[in-house]
Amino acid sequence: MKAMFATRAEAITGLIVALAVIMASVAVEAWGTRILVSLLSQAVIVSFLAFAIGFLARTSNLVSFGHAAPFGLGAYGTAWVLSNGSPLPPELGLLLVVPAVAGVFFLVGLVVSRLEGIAFGMLTLALGQGFFVAASKFRGLTGGADGRIIDLPRRLFGLRADVVQSPYGMFVIGLAILALVYLALRAFEATHTGRLAAAIRENDERVRFLGYRSRALKAAVFALSAAIAALGGVLYALYQGFVSPEILHWSYSGSALIMSILGGTSLLWGPIAGAFAFFFLRQELSALTTHWLALVGATLVVVTVAWPSGLSGGIAALLSRLGLRTRQGAAP
Amino acid sequence: MLINALNGFVYGSLLFVLSSGLVLIYGLRRVVNFSHGALYMLGAYIGYAVAVRFGFLAGVVVAALALGLLGVVLDLVIFRQLSARNPLVTVIVTFGVMLILEDFVRTVWGTQNYTIDPPAVLSGVVQIAGAPFPVYRLFIVAASAAMAAGLGSWLRWGRTGLFVRAASFDAKVAAMCGVRTSVIGPMVVGLGAAFAGVSGIIAAPFLSLNPSMGSEILVLCFVVSVVGGLGSFSGAFLSAMLLGQVQAFGTVYTPELASLLPFLLMSLMLVFRPQGIAGMKVSS
Numbered sequence: 268m269k270a271m272f273a274t275r276a277e278a279i280t281g282l283i284v285a286l287a288v289i290m291a292s293v294a295v296e297a298w299g300t301r302i303l304v305s306l307l308s309q310a311v312i313v314s315f316l317a318f319a320i321g322f323l324a325r326t327s328n329l330v331s332f333g334h335a336a337p338f339g340l341g342a343y344g345t346a347w348v349l350s351n352g353s354p355l356p357p358e359l360g361l362l363l364v365v366p367a368v369a370g371v372f373f374l375v376g377l378v379v380s381r382l383e384g385i386a387f388g389m390l391t392l393a394l395g396q397g398f399f400v401a402a403s404k405f406r407g408l409t410g411g412a413d414g415r416i417i418d419l420p421r422r423l424f425g426l427r428a429d430v431v432q433s434p435y436g437m438f439v440i441g442l443a444i445l446a447l448v449y450l451a452l453r454a455f456e457a458t459h460t461g462r463l464a465a466a467i468r469e470n471d472e473r474v475r476f477l478g479y480r481s482r483a484l485k486a487a488v489f490a491l492s493a494a495i496a497a498l499g500g501v502l503y504a505l506y507q508g509f510v511s512p513e514i515l516h517w518s519y520s521g522s523a524l525i526m527s528i529l530g531g532t533s534l535l536w537g538p539i540a541g542a543f544a545f546f547f548l549r550q551e552l553s554a555l556t557t558h559w560l561a562l563v564g565a566t567l568v569v570v571t572v573a574w575p576s577g578l579s580g581g582i583a584a585l586l587s588r589l590g591l592r593t594r595q596g597a598a599p
Numbered sequence: 600m601l602i603n604a605l606n607g608f609v610y611g612s613l614l615f616v617l618s619s620g621l622v623l624i625y626g627l628r629r630v631v632n633f634s635h636g637a638l639y640m641l642g643a644y645i646g647y648a649v650a651v652r653f654g655f656l657a658g659v660v661v662a663a664l665a666l667g668l669l670g671v672v673l674d675l676v677i678f679r680q681l682s683a684r685n686p687l688v689t690v691i692v693t694f695g696v697m698l699i700l701e702d703f704v705r706t707v708w709g710t711q712n713y714t715i716d717p718p719a720v721l722s723g724v725v726q727i728a729g730a731p732f733p734v735y736r737l738f739i740v741a742a743s744a745a746m747a748a749g750l751g752s753w754l755r756w757g758r759t760g761l762f763v764r765a766a767s768f769d770a771k772v773a774a775m776c777g778v779r780t781s782v783i784g785p786m787v788v789g790l791g792a793a794f795a796g797v798s799g800i801i802a803a804p805f806l807s808l809n810p811s812m813g814s815e816i817l818v819l820c821f822v823v824s825v826v827g828g829l830g831s832f833s834g835a836f837l838s839a840m841l842l843g844q845v846q847a848f849g850t851v852y853t854p855e856l857a858s859l860l861p862f863l864l865m866s867l868m869l870v871f872r873p874q875g876i877a878g879m880k881v882s883s
Contacts, residue, residue, distance in 0.1 A: 330687055332694075378866075381873045385631045385690055386829060389821040390869070396818045397862030404855060517814065521694065528691060558706065564698030571691045572681065 281450050288446045292439045305434040306546055311441035312506060313523060314542035315499025318445070321527035321538030322452060323492040327485060328468045329387050332520055333395025337493035339402065339515035340368045341500025346415045346510050357420050361501065368497035369490045376489030380482065392517055399515040414511025417504055431505040441502050445539065448495060452535060464488050525567050531577020540578050601728050603847045609736045609805070611843020612743035616798045617816060618823045618835040619750060620791035625830050626767040627787045628678050630686050633693040635795055636817025637700035642666045642796025643803045643812065644708055647715050650800070655718035662796040670792025671785040679784055705810050713808040735804055742801055746794065751832070763787055822861045826868045828875025837876050
């Protein structure tokens with residue numbers, strides 16, 4: 268009976284999310300100005316990165332300062348599979364980018380998941396910067412600091428490919444994929460493996476004591492989070508038609524981290540809300556002042572100290588006061 | 600060959616002084632200060648601004664005092680207030696402080712590069728094994744060694760140094776024994792920040808000033824900490840020296856890969872000895 272209810276609740280959530288995506292698409296089509304639509308499509312792409320960081324923070328209680336690395340690898344991977352140098356047809360190549368990045372980061376995860384807390388943060392910052400330096404140095408492969416232009420084919424998966432470079436097209440595609448990823452992660456968290464991942468976060472030693480191997484699963488969660496970031500990188504590369512090392516720089520990881528903290532990581536959708544809020548905040552504030560960086564820093568300080576549950580926590584508290592329940596994870 | 604080793608020594612000693620500030624703060628507060636690179640940068644800029652008007656020595660003194668004061672403020676406003684919270688919260692807050700300081704530097708001094716000449720006394724070259732070597736670089740080594748030795752002997756033999764070690768070992772018990780831990784905190788963070796500021800201005804004639812100098816060296820300091828083992832002075836010393844040599848010989852023999860070598864070193868260390876040289880287990 269309980270299982271029935273869970274699946275039904277899942278089905279309802281899926282329906283709500285699908286409806287929200289369709290409504291948002293229609294509303295933006297009807298009322299969105301050009302600036303708004305382009306802002307929204309950028310926010311959707313970066314929200315994958317914020318989502319990836321938030322998912323890792325929520326599931327494993329690890330704060331990554333270097334998630335621009337999988338994002339950038341996804342973007343550079345896209346540039347490579349669409350170029351003439353790639354041995355695969357572009358469609359197949361595109362589908363393989365994300366699993367390939369996830370595979371690489373599974374191996375990275377096996378090493379870095381030995382550390383936790385602050386050491387993990389320092390390590391990911393340094394590793395991420397290592398990827399940035401590598402992308403700037405290997406000019407033959409990446410075009411160095413000048414970046415690389417993406418040769419977008421005329422048709423992809425039987426559709427006109429330039430849709431992904433129009434803001435509205437990217438907004439709808441990105442939002443739909445984001446919704447699918449969200450629903451998939453929700454389902455993952457309800458599975459045995461998902462619960463085991465949460466148990467490892469709470470007490471690694473006891474989980475091992477119960478006879479489970481924790482290290483591979485920790486690495487797998489890290490790889491899953493990297494895969495989400497890489498998916499964002501693929502969309503970024505398709506939309507911009509250009510990749511340069513700046514998307515691998517630590518400040519890029521940093522701003523995505525800020526988005527996920529602003530949104531709050533205790534709820535799965537928090538970082539996505541944070542990413543959208545961040546983009547609108549930046550749009551409004553950059554018109555008012557040039558001290559954008561300081562404002563971001565100050566926002567970060569205030570939100571972390573005074574409002575650790577972030578935007579999503581605030582909304583959830585409001586909803587629960589109205590009598591609606593939401594599923595809560597661990598606060599960072 | 601010898602000159603390369605010496606250059607590595609110069610860079611390594613700078614990294615060590617900076618990292619020892621990180622270690623000092625980590626020891627007491629169990630928090631890694633992500634704004635440490637920004638403090639180093641601020642020290643360099645403040646020192647530069649004073650040095651062009653009143654001379655280099657004044658620049659060093661003012662940088663030390665200003666950054667020491669800023670460190671005290673940071674401790675009172677941030678580290679102490681958040682000491683009961685999850686250390687990650689403090690880390691994220693120091694990350695925010697870094698962004699604010701970086702914006703401050705960009706606003707006041709702009710984004711262009713500045714260079715500063717070493718003081719006249721230290722501007723010559725000496726012959727070492729038949730090759731010319733700038734005196735100023737020797738001064739960097741000497742100054743770093745003096746700072747490190749001063750800090751080390753203060754911690755080892757000084758009465759206050761003893762209190763700092765006691766508070767780092769266990770703040771509660773130290774307080775029960777009559778150590779005024781409320782004074783130790785601002786003192787340690789102030790000292791760490793002053794070290795960062797002084798190394799900034801001392802590095803200024805050797806490197807050059809730009810708004811990304813702080814984050815560049817912060818990343819290298821993290822590499823030093825990960826390789827050396829977080830929270831250990833001797834580990835930081837060994838890994839800073841190792842990193843300096845790797846950088847110096849790397850730029851000569853594999854100029855293409857030189858800037859990647861620290862990260863390779865760090866990755867190898869993680870695979871084979873994740874606890875670092877000093878072998879202390881690191882956790883949140």
